[in-house]
Amino acid sequence: MPKLIKSQDPDALAADMIAEFIQQKPDAVLGLATGSTPIGIYKKLIEKNLDFSQVRTFNLDEYVGLSQSHPQSYYHFMQENLFKHTNIKKENINFLNGLVSDIQKETARYEDLMRQTPIDIQLLGIGTNGHIAFNEPGSPQDSTSRKIVLSQQTIKDNSRFFSPGEKQPEEALSMGIQSIMAAKQIILIAKGQNKTKAIHTALYGPSTTDCPASFLQNHRNCIFILDPHVDI
Numbered sequence: 660m661p662k663l664i665k666s667q668d669p670d671a672l673a674a675d676m677i678a679e680f681i682q683q684k685p686d687a688v689l690g691l692a693t694g695s696t697p698i699g700i701y702k703k704l705i706e707k708n709l710d711f712s713q714v715r716t717f718n719l720d721e722y723v724g725l726s727q728s729h730p731q732s733y734y735h736f737m738q739e740n741l742f743k744h745t746n747i748k749k750e751n752i753n754f755l756n757g758l759v760s761d762i763q764k765e766t767a768r769y770e771d772l773m774r775q776t777p778i779d780i781q782l783l784g785i786g787t788n789g790h791i792a793f794n795e796p797g798s799p800q801d802s803t804s805r806k807i808v809l810s811q812q813t814i815k816d817n818s819r820f821f822s823p824g825e826k827q828p829e830e831a832l833s834m835g836i837q838s839i840m841a842a843k844q845i846i847l848i849a850k851g852q853n854k855t856k857a858i859h860t861a862l863y864g865p866s867t868t869d870c871p872a873s874f875l876q877n878h879r880n881c882i883f884i885l886d887p888h889v890d891i
């Protein structure tokens with residue numbers, strides 16, 4: 660079962676854990692997430708002036724059809740919110756490419772890389788429907804990286820990042836549940852009252868495809884860090 664920590668400041672706690680890890684293992688392999696939740700963690704990591712010269716990263720997901728330079732791409736998000744403020748090497752940043760025509764080949768490439776370079780710490784947020792990365796309800800526990808059609812709930816939740824009239828992608832490439840579960844340690848962060856139901860189901864519901872985050876119950880080293888607004 661995941662360890663549950665309620666914290667007044669989940670950003671500081673998660674950033675401290677990651678920073679300590681990088682100090683112990685300078686070539687740490689980090690699994691990184693996007694969305695509004697990890698932004699504060701990235702800010703705190705930047706403030707710590709860590710040496711990222713040997714750190715390697717894998718991001719969870721990317722929108723289909725957006726180039727890395729597109730302002731709404733998750734690659735661009737990571738550049739703006741973390742990478743460009745550190746000394747991470749470009750060749751150590753791993754991302755799924757949402758522009759490829761051969762998705763099979765692209766997802767196999769990513770899975771191979773993660774097998775060769777296993778993730779030490781995977782940071783996760785959670786969708787209001789219990790998704791992790793873009794693994795929507797219905798995603799099986801043995802799923803690996805693949806193309807996913809986003810649920811209407813996720814499209815609605817993420818519409819706040821797009822301006823009116825701007826085309827919002829409805830598909831993404833995402834690590835699967837199995838890819839995420841292969842990380843040695845998982846830190847899931849949830850902030851806000853609107854995450855209460857998803858967290859409750861993930862922790863106390865059955866471990867099923869209805870709530871993909873509930874598969875984390877089966878991980879040996881998983882921590883949920885919740886802010887006081889998550890009503891658990």
Ligand code: GLP
Binds near residue numbers: 785
């Ligand atoms: C997106 C991402 C997820 C993230 C979720 C929650 O769908 N693919 O990785 O956990 O949003 O986002 P937020 O942190 O903005 O609530």
